[in-house]
Amino acid sequence: MALSLSKKIFNFLIQSGPIIILYFLSISEVDTQFSNIYKILSFNFQIIIIYYWMLREPGSIGNGHIFFAGLINDLVMALPLGTSAISYLTVSFVASYIRNMAVNMTLFTDWFTFLIAIFFSNSIYLFLISNFSKFQYDYISILYNAFFTFMFFPIFWVIFGNYRKLMRHN
């Protein structure tokens, strides 16, 4: 029996959830900076989304979308065009590599390998910014941002795990 239109739309939204969140975070004013709560509290949610979904469900979030989300983020944040795209694609590359190499994936393997992804992503980002642009950056803020991104990964790992179950049921 054919699915009703509203059910089809609902299914589409559920399946496209990670992409929608990724684009929304890149284009909207919504951010994950909580300096009003705690001075150094900020994390990069886009990297968490990209890493988790490229590792666990690569079909739900393509490299093309990651590339475009990166470009949009650069435009909104006034960064040199392509910086975030390269940074995000690096995360995607590490995730794809780990997916090809790993046999048994648990929270701890994902979490540990996420550290490698953050390291490469931020290193490339800083290399490009410090060598090829006139921007000045507070390296300590970037370090804190990377630290909290790493620390919050398990929370989103659990949330996304439940979301994947919802995706499978639809």
Next chain:
Amino acid sequence: MSSSRDDFTIAIRSALLQRGARQKFSLFFLICLSLLIFFLETFEFKFMKNFRSLLNDGIYRVSSLASSPKDFVFYLNDKIKYHIFIYSENKTLKEELEKLRSKDFQLKFLTTQNKYLKDFLTSSEDIGNETILAKVLLDKDSPFLKSILVNRGSQSGIKKGMPVVDGNYLVGRVVEVNYLSSRILLLNDLNSRIPVSIEKSASQAIITGYGEKEPKLEYLPELFDAENGKTVFTSGKDGIFPEGLPIGKVIEKEKGVFVKLFSDPNQLSFVSILTPDNSGDGF
């Protein structure tokens, strides 16, 4: 040994070149494309500037639209808070009013002070330049950049470097101009440096942003007396900003001398962009 190296090579190759069922481009291709875009922009190819300007106008509009649910939630939250606390606030205000009425001398003092403040406001209003009112489209907080986007661009006569004020208080300057929008670099951004003079002594300094709410005063005179509460004005020495625009008050901390800004950079809804006067003398 050679087997593990083969596995490593295969995994790398697979990650870079393999495409999923729904993926049209390989990771390798997209990384190369991103690098190409990055270097084309870094080396300032003219067509990239126009391309970016075009994209900016489109993206900023969509961005503003996408942020509207968040703005609505904040608006609703403020309204609810306002209604919850209005009763107690009203009671407090009534008590305060009663106290003021009972003390004639205090009232007299307040009247004098009010007159002084009104005179101050009148003199500050006359900045001597034309202003363009602009609405803040996007105020996305970041640990790296402190800037806002406004809905006025080259179409409205905005040019790079123009000072931006909130009321009479300086908040930043225009650093990027598109056709329909512009980006304002706020005073607390790491890249912001503005020459200022400090009340009474007319000491000269540079106000430097460092990502926090309160920018720092640098290059102060050796024997500078950092008395809290002194007002900081633009000195106009850079030839970009008109002199005498109030910025904030001096606060001394352990780490140095800082400025508490008159206008909170996180609470901007509308700003005025100062254009040079018609005499042709600039600011």
